[in-house]
Amino acid sequence: MEILNLEGTEDTPKIILDKKNGIFEISGRSLPEDSAEFYRPVLEWIGNYGGDANPSTDFVFKLEYFNTASSKLILDVLSALEDIKGMKIVWYYHEDDEDMEEAGQEFSELVEIPFEFKTY
Amino acid sequence: MNFIYELHRTMMSEKLILVYQGDFTQETTKSILTMAERNLDSSGEGSSAKRKVFNVMVEALQNIVKHSDELVEGETRSHAAIFLIGRAANRYSIMSGNPIRKQNIPNLQKKLEHINGLDKDGLKDLYKEIIKNTTISEKGGASLGFVDMARKSGEKLEFSFPEMNAEYCFFCLKVNVPRGEE
Numbered sequence: 001m002e003i004l005n006l007e008g009t010e011d012t013p014k015i016i017l018d019k020k021n022g023i024f025e026i027s028g029r030s031l032p033e034d035s036a037e038f039y040r041p042v043l044e045w046i047g048n049y050g051g052d053a054n055p056s057t058d059f060v061f062k063l064e065y066f067n068t069a070s071s072k073l074i075l076d077v078l079s080a081l082e083d084i085k086g087m088k089i090v091w092y093y094h095e096d097d098e099d100m101e102e103a104g105q106e107f108s109e110l111v112e113i114p115f116e117f118k119t120y
Numbered sequence: 121m122n123f124i125y126e127l128h129r130t131m132m133s134e135k136l137i138l139v140y141q142g143d144f145t146q147e148t149t150k151s152i153l154t155m156a157e158r159n160l161d162s163s164g165e166g167s168s169a170k171r172k173v174f175n176v177m178v179e180a181l182q183n184i185v186k187h188s189d190e191l192v193e194g195e196t197r198s199h200a201a202i203f204l205i206g207r208a209a210n211r212y213s214i215m216s217g218n219p220i221r222k223q224n225i226p227n228l229q230k231k232l233e234h235i236n237g238l239d240k241d242g243l244k245d246l247y248k249e250i251i252k253n254t255t256i257s258e259k260g261g262a263s264l265g266f267v268d269m270a271r272k273s274g275e276k277l278e279f280s281f282p283e284m285n286a287e288y289c290f291f292c293l294k295v296n297v298p299r300g301e302e
Binding site: 031065067069071072075096098106 | 146150154167168171172174175178179182185244247248251252254264265267268272
């Protein structure tokens with residue numbers, strides 16, 4: 001399966017989706033002008049991955065900041081991951097960033113996937 | 121030329137650390153964010169307040185970008201929007217002003233008053249309700265911006281609609297973020 005690798009910019013996150021090496025990570029800042037357009041390839045990739053997923057997947061979110069339009073798309077990403085067996089979300093937040101911690105908790109209440117919380 | 125000094129004095133007395141007027145795009149949004157971040161960093165602001173200010177700024181700026189496109193045509197082109205940040209001893213104020221068609225005011229006002237009527241948990245519930253049920257609008261908004269601003273602020277959103285002309289009012293918004301709780 002092809003690797004999806006997007007370099008982070010000042011308004012878009014770094015994304016690596018690599019089935020072979022078991023790396024699934026969205027990190028950095030997400031405030032793109034058009035969040036639906038930006039996340040479309042991510043959702044497509046997950047759609048394909050779902051048909052032939054690894055036995056277990058740790059999907060990492062390590063976001064420093066995201067805007068509200070991105071939050072809707074993050075929920076779409078989580079919903080797409082929800083149907084994949086062996087899925088776990090690893091939600092990183094900076095140790096003094098209680099807003100990011102709370103955001104992760106809220107997402108965990110909206111989807112049926114186990115969340116692990118970690119600080120950095 | 122004395123207006124330059126007058127403007128400077130106004131900015132000092134109102135404790136404004138940043139004022140931008142003109143066209144608003146994603147590019148100007150990024151530039152304004154960079155400038156404001158540098159300012160907050162150099163003033164040694166705590167990371168919690170800094171993050172909240174950044175949050176509110178992004179939502180306010182992207183609101184203007186999204187909603188100023190309806191104003192590009194014809195005479196409304198000149199109705200540029202304005203964005204300001206003030207820093208007082210105990211709080212930051214993120215302020216914006218942009219033209220709005222009069223017919224769109226009742227809806228917006230209702231939304232803002234509803235948000236102002238909610239407490240912390242009420243805002244959280246509303247946020248989850250909207251994010252579950254909304255789809256991204258044509259303008260790229262998830263209609264979560266004001267709710268998020270209210271949550272990050274912890275205070276009521278202040279707003280007014282002074283009249284510009286027969287068709288337009290100027291939507292003024294002020295969001296306060298408390299300083300130094302860390």
